[in-house]
Structure formats: C-alpha cells, structure tokens
Amino acid sequence: MMEQLTVKNLVKKYRHTMVLDNISFNLEPAKIYGLLGRNGAGKTTLLNIMSSRIFPTSGEVRIGGEDINNDDDLLSKIFLMSEANLYPREMNIHQTFDLADAAYGNFNYDLANRLLTAFELDGKSKVTNLSTGQRTASKLIVALAVNASYILLDEPILGLDANHRELFYQELVKTYQEKPRTFVLSTHLIEEIQQLVEHVLVLDRQKILLNDDLDTILAKAYAISGPAQLVDDYVTGLKVLKSEMLGNIKTAYVFDKLDDQRAIPDQVKINHYDLQHLFIYLTDGGEK
Template identity: 45%
Template sequence: MTMDKLEIKNLNRNFKFGKQKVLKNINVSFLSNKIYGLFGENGAGKSTLMSIIADYNFPTSGEVLLDGENVHDNDNALSKIYYMNQNNMYPKNEKIKKIFKLTKAIYKDYDSQLQEKLVNEFKLNIKLRFDKLSTGYKSIVKIIIALCVPCKFVILDEPTLGLDARNRDIFYRELIESYSANPRTFIISTHIIEEIDKLVSDVVMIDNGKIVLNDTADNIRSKAYSVNGPIDLVSDYTKDLSVIGKEELGQYVTIDVMGSLPNKEVPSGVKITKIELQKLIVNLMNKDGANDN
C-alpha cells in the first residue's frame, strides 16, 4: 500500500510588505491515515498554514510537497487535498442540492451514499439556498462535503463552528465511522480541544508562527503531569522540572509539569495525576516561550 506524505519544508510567510512574519521556518510532515490536531491561539498562524497547504495562499519562501511533488499549481497533488475553511466559498444564491451536484461532478469517486445518510442525520433541507442557512448549517454543508470527497488529506478548520451539541456529536461519530471505513489523513484545527482529545493520534501546535509541539498524542500524555498538595512539598518536588502551569488555593498548589518525573519518593500528601490534552495545550499557550519537549 502506498504511504502518502504531506511535507512542509522551511516554510515562511510574511505579510505587510515583509514586515510581519506570520509563519517562521515551518518544518512538519503529515503522514497517511492519521488524525492530527492542529492547535494554537488565534493569530498563531494555523489558518495561514492550512491555506498554504491547500494552495489557497502562497509562502514567502519554502514549499509544500505531496509525495515529493510541489503542490503549487499541481492539479494532481491538489486533487488529493481538501480544505474546509471558515470562509463561505459557495455561491450565496445556490441551493444546497446544486452545490452537492457540482461537487460530485468535480470528484469522480464522491460518496453520494454517505452524503444522503449525513443529510438525513443532520436534518439538512437541501432545497434551501446556502445564504439562507444559519452559521451552524453552513458548517454542516461543508462537513458533509469534506467527509464525502475522495481525498487522501482532509483539512478541517473549525469544523464545528456554530454547531449545537447534538450536531457536534453527529459530526464526531460520523468522522470516526468514515475514517474507520476509509482511512485517510485528517488535520483538524479547533479551539474545543476536549471534544477531539480521544480522536487525535498526533498533535501539532503553533505558537507565534513557529511549531512548538509535534508529537504523538500518547507520547505527549505520557510525560505531562499535575502535581498537587501542600505548597512547600510540591514546590520542592517539582523544583527541577519543566513547569507549564501553576494554580494556588490557600496552602495548596497544583503544578503542571512536562517531562520525566524525578527519581525520588513522592512525599506523603502529594498527588500526581495525568493532564488532559485540553489543559496541557492551554497551559502551553499561556506559557511564555513554550518549546518542544
């Protein structure tokens, strides 16, 4: 089986006549049949990176390669990449059923059967015009297309924007079912990290235009801990560790750390637990000068 590889090499993007550096020497690869979480604060550079991968935007320097071929103006490579973004790319006055029909005409192996199933699951009225839909249902139209196109790399930028709890649940369930039936690579950027915590196999985090974390989710979880207890005991136990977060409550403190724990006995009254991915990412976002561990 051919293993596809999407490679970003030495990629930089400057705005405003080169004065503002949005992406700074990005080097990262996305491999076949994985689900990546792409995280970072607003303005970190996530959307710019995704748009460059899909050739909607262009780098100042560097390149995006799919199986060794530059994707820029490369119809063969770009046919394997689908980008669901927050912008509304469809004609405002077009009916949903026409949008689906046009998309099916572009993609030879578009999954019409799955589309019909998702339309029913989401209770989408395909006779409506796209501009008459709520923000949530515009997202649903995009989700349906993203799950039905026969692309090997599917990029989802805030896919649950405007969705209520029921429709978010449908989306995640259908994403898992679709991925299980037809493995391919998903790159998901979202601020609701806790909802995809158990979905993602790998994590890429951007801070101030740089990659500051790039690892498997399991490996990241295996070296992130919360140490809780009396301030003096916890402070002494964690004094030589890489601290990424701290919360004090009276005489007690919780210190979040990244890396290996010290090879010494845990003091009585001190409790150590694993950190959930959501809290870990938030801690790293809040930590000045976060770096790859």
C-alpha cells in the first residue's frame, strides 16, 4: 500500500535569509504534480529537503505519518533527480544504473536500455564527458527506471532539444500508466507540462501560493474582453490579475469563479487562458 507524503510547517533559513517560510502540503500516491515558481522562489531547496539531502531549520517531511529522516526504508521511497552531479568522476552511464539498483532495488534495466537507444546515448560514456542535454537524458533514464514511490525531478529538461523533450513526456506517461507512482516536475517550461500534470503547486516568495488540481485552476482562468466600461462592470467583485488595453478593447485576466447568474453583454467575449500565463500574472514581481 502506498502512503501519502506530507510536508509540514517546513522552514528553511540561511543566516537571516528566509528560503522556505512555513510550507505545508501533501503529495498523494500515484499522481503527477507540477511544482512551479520563479527563479529564487525556493523550489530546489524544497526538493532537497524532501529527499533529505539537506535538513530544514524546522518542520518535517513524513510518509504515512513517519518522519523520513528516522527511517531508511522511507528514504528509499523518494528519489531526486537534480542538476547537481553527484556521481564519481569516472562513472559511466551503465554504472549509474547499477548505483540506482543498489540503492533502491529492482531497477528497470529493460526500460533503461531501451531509453539509452531512444536518447541516442552510449551506456559506456562517462557522465562527466556528456553534453548538458546528454547528461540530462542520462539522469532522466535513471529517474524513469528507478524503483521509488516519489520521484522528484528538478529541471528535468535542461538542455534537451524539442525532440528529446517530447520523447521524455511520452515515456513518462507510458511508465506512469504501467506502474502508477508520484512524479513532481519542477520546471520553467509550464506550457509544455500543462498536458502532463494533474495537480499544481506554486511556490512564490518562499510560500505556497497555490495548491490545487489543474482542472480546478484552469476553470477559474478567464480572459474577459470588450469595451472597457462593460468589462469593468462585469469584473467588479472578481479577482483580476492583470488587464490590458488594445485601442478601445480591454482584456481583464480573471482568476475566480464566474457568477453564472449574471448576463454577459453581447460585446463581451470570455475565453480561457493557459497555465503559463496564469502563473506569470500570479507571480509577476515575485523574483528575488
């Protein structure tokens, strides 16, 4: 039975700088999450704490109610793919598979070897000799083939060209369907992962700003366009993230439930807008 991962009241300070400010959320088993945040929002620190690479100032990460730091069995349920290169200098790609097998057991060598071919990699290549895109691909293979329940991916598409990004998205969906487990994708390419993720966490200025199902979020993202006065009347009382004028036409980007009772004037058009723009409007001004 797979159990929930709980992040509870997590605080991380470096000297006097607050990096994570009382973060709490849950990860369900067998779900694909998007972790979004501007540069400097604290995403990498959060993922490092969730995989016990660094310790929080206070707060806990639990699986099934048990602190992960007190239990090696729990730690071996969590895998982090990160930008940091933790492999010894002389290690080749095949050996990184063996390392994942030794640490987590039951490594999926069949999948990994098939993906080596798909990503056009030679398993005998040393990891340190790979280009950025190749190194990312080799790490993605480990992340997709490792036997863990919670797989955290920090910038999983760094340096990949469009073809290899598409390949990764397809293989992620395929392995998830065969063996459902939890993936957390932390990336700036929001437009591309919108099709993959079920649930979205937005970190902004060291806090959780949004934590909801993608469908619920997108159902509140409306662009309302028309003559300025009509648009202003219509959006009164709604949460408007941003508005633009083009000639006489105003567009208001709303993040709210629309009141279906009210009549919509003929000249006013209502459209949905996408997750990437919602993210931008929600977090503008939030870079450190």
